[in-house]
Amino acid sequence: MSARTLLGRLVVMIVAAGLVLAAMVFPAVGGAGVFAGQVVESAVGSTSDLESGVLPAASTVTDSAGNPIAYLFDQYRVPVKAAQISPAMKAAIVAIEDKRFYEHGGFDPLGAARALVNNSNGGATQGASTLTEQYVKNYDLYVAATTDAQRRAAVAPSYARKLKEAELAISLDHKVSKDDILADYLNVVYFGNGAYGVGAAARIYFGTTADQLTVPQAALLAGMVQSPSDYDPLLHPDAAKGRRDVVIGQLRDQGSITPDQANAALQSPIGVQATAAAPAEGCIGAGDAGFFCAYVLSYLEQSGITADQLETSGYTIRTTLERGALDKLKAAVDGQVPPTQPHVADVISVIEPGTDGHRVVAMAANRTYGNKPGQSSYGLPYIPENMGAGSVYKIFTAATALEQGRLGIDSIIDVPASGYTSPIYRGPSGTPIPVRNDGTYAPQLSLTQALAESPNTAFVKLEESTGIPPVVDMAERLGLTSLATTPATRTRGSQSIGDVAKSQRQASFTLGVSPTSSLELANVMATLASHGTWCPPNPLLSVTDRSGAPVTVTQPACTQALDPGIADSMMNALSHDDGPGGTSAAAAGAMGWDRPVAAKTGTTQQYKSAAFVGATPQLAGASIVFDDSNAPRPICDGSPPYSCGSGNIYGGKAPARTFYRGVGDILAGQPPAPLPPPDPRYVTGGAS
Known part of the structure; x- marks a missing residue:
């Protein structure tokens, strides 16, 4: 389908929805600037990257036994496939963000009009953008954009941006399954505290995986995407719980959970980890293995693997480091020269000989x-x-x-x-x-x-x-x-x-x-x-x-x-x-x-x-x-x-x-x- 045809279809939808819908979809922030569309071109030019679902992912450095010692990332993200996301999480994000997700074609003028009415009456349930459009915007903001100007363009209050998002969303809906679009959205969206995507959020907030998220956990995360700072469960637990409970109510009203399940979820504590935060990036977070970790990165760089590749490719780097041996060497050097001793460093390296390595x-x-x-x-x-x-x-x-x-x-x-x-x-x-x-x-x-x-x-x-x-x-x-x-x-x-x-x-x-x-x-x-x-x-x-x-x-x-x-x-x-x-x-x-x-x-x-x-x-x-x-x-x-x-x-x-x-x-x-x-x-x- 050509861009001209897509745009024509979009215009027809907007006209059908009426001027009230236009006011909702394109809020007049800054007056004339919204209508002028004078913004930097979006970093997303077509649906090809959006269709792939391949997002930047943190790489993991492990010891010889496979235990993580460091994470390498620009954004801490642990991408998961659709089958690796709990049904509760999928239902929660659809319930609060786009309840007609499985019915519309990527752009939903009727849903947006209803959202306008509900929000104006204090319902505070849904935004005007579909999840597909939100995926386009978040992909543009967190993945495709490489300059500050492009990041500003990804969130600029303009017709140009909204038209582009809707155009790409309609095209994407014709090429990618709903389940995969939903997974792509959940993998790219920001959940606060350094968590990009639901895989990272599950680890950071609850110490679990995306497929194990319960109804109250999923509802908390789904509620946060509207404003990760306002609904931060560590800084604003009451606001976070209130928002979570709204999501639980939507799940109940839409028949995704029973009233008994909703009551049980409403009674549960928010249950986030007290130290919820993304792991330290790079070798700084490796503790006593930091020097070994830094050598690994130097070794990989000399082999031609760049820092950008390490931070975005989701590699698993299994090293030769034996944790028990490290502990013994650390005790040996510290036993001779304490870490705080000025001017005096004590270092040791140990290698296993071999004619093949x-x-x-x-x-x-x-x-x-x-x-x-x-x-x-x-x-x-x-x-x-x-x-x-x-x-x-x-x-x-x-x-x-x-x-x-x-x-x-x-x-x-x-x-x-x-x-x-x-x-x-x-x-x-x-x-x-x-x-x-x-x-x-x-x-x-x-x-x-x-x-x-x-x-x-x-x-x-x-x-x-x-x-x-x-x-x-x-x-x-x-x-x-x-x-x-x-x-x-x-x-x-x-x-x-x-x-x-x-x-x-x-x-x-x-x-x-x-x-x-x-x-x-x-x-x-x-x-x-x-x-x-x-x-x-x-x-x-x-x-x-x-x-x-x-x-x-x-x-x-x-x-x-x-x-x-x-x-x-x-x-x-x-x-x-x-x-x-x-x-x-x-x-x-x-x-x-x-x-x-x-x-x-x-x-x-x-x-x-x-x-x-x-x-x-x-x-x-x-x-x-x-x-x-x-x-x-x-x-x-x-x-x-x-x-x-x-x-x-x-x-x-x-x-x-x-x-x-x-x-x-x-x-x-x-x-x-x-x-x-x-x-x-x-x-x-x-x-x-």
Whole structure:
């Protein structure tokens, strides 16, 4: 049917209804402006979108068990199908808003005329617009409109708008079933307190679903659509109950319920939840899972799924987060550094190794996730912190030496005395800078012993033979991918941090001065524990759309980053850190650690950060304690660690205690798993 024909039919209806009807349908608000029709064009141009019934819907982020942890939305809406709405709800909205809904053709001049008479006599029962017209208007206002001008046009008191609504309503009535139009209306209309649509309203006000709404509940909601603010049951309970009772009376008078049912409904309390409100939007509402939630959104964005898609598509995003593991990690970080401790952040990330994927089990920070004072919405566990991870980076130098065939894990390496002047260790001006150790060491150690005791001079000396670029490449391959993607400066076209380290031959790289995240360090250990297989740290089990169909998430494929023999040998070489002479032995003992672990500690030169990485065959993790303020200062290890003038924090202290407690609690009850044996080719060196 053409627009001209539809408009002609509309005019005939209006003329038949008379001028009194015209005055009701097009109220003269503002005088001449109503008749002029000088408004912005409606955002709804045709019935095609209206016919689909597809409305913006909130996406849900869940943990691995399917329990919601966050909701993503612009409007909190839970669309439901017609069969998922209780008969009481359908009857209530028809009774109070459009009792001739099943009889008219989308536009009802007779009903509007009757409404005028009833309302003028104080009946206060029905408005002039049909439910179909109201659906058009609400769709225009809440869905189609994208600008303030379009939103104003959706509710402008003008003939132009009313004619357009009626035209679309008549067309829609010829194409869509009454039941579906009714469901579409109930899905789009606003019920107050952040509830868009009946599915959301049922949850928010009554903690139930749309199909379970009772007569008094349905009557309350149906009565609210006329004015969600005036009939807000939380702010105006008496007005809300009075309006509800009018709806119940209409249901009784129209034969939808019996007098006995009406009396019972009238006697029932309004029964809304005391805290009726839409859930917090986004990761702010995720509590302790907030940092993990934020990483999920970042991961999805990198895969090409936009924030707008997440807020409108009704996705179910099932993550890898294990709630029990999160609780244990949160207890571990808070146990070392309270959330309110100024200047000192403690973060940890844990990943499950695997040759077919690296599943992020949990991540935690001592900070509370949020935007309030004392909270943080910065990605503390997964965005690189600027202070570095210290001697943890010696792992990359050792792995490079093994790959180059220069030595094996039992090979003896030189340990120059503190103050050693290396030909490659220089300052910005090119002047040699002495390399200093934090302690006294034997002049020679095996590579395994050197990793456990961590003398700086030994690894700078080793770096002289491996070369610096291969060590940086090794770090990127094993999991520090941000080195290759993060610009060294904010200048457009600047080199990445890794490229700068290679081009400038920064020998300090092996001492861990580069920005580092606990998630990437955990993934380094997951790569070693996965026999050298690198995979992206994946927080997703599945993403499905509102129909349950899978949504494609593009992510990098796993790669064999390191020879399996080297990876297994490195796991073995790192297995003495918790033992006698190891830098985390005291922490392991204090936390009751009793299983094999490949581990390494790290501390930065000015004690502004310290790190610990560890891996068992079941779990890999990394903890970093660092100053997260805008003016970082040294950290002293105390109970709890605190900001101080000189600093004495070490990776074997609070960071190691965080790891050993958190990961130990997660693995409690599981039998200890042995580390892989070293590959004979990489024990004494000289591998081809």
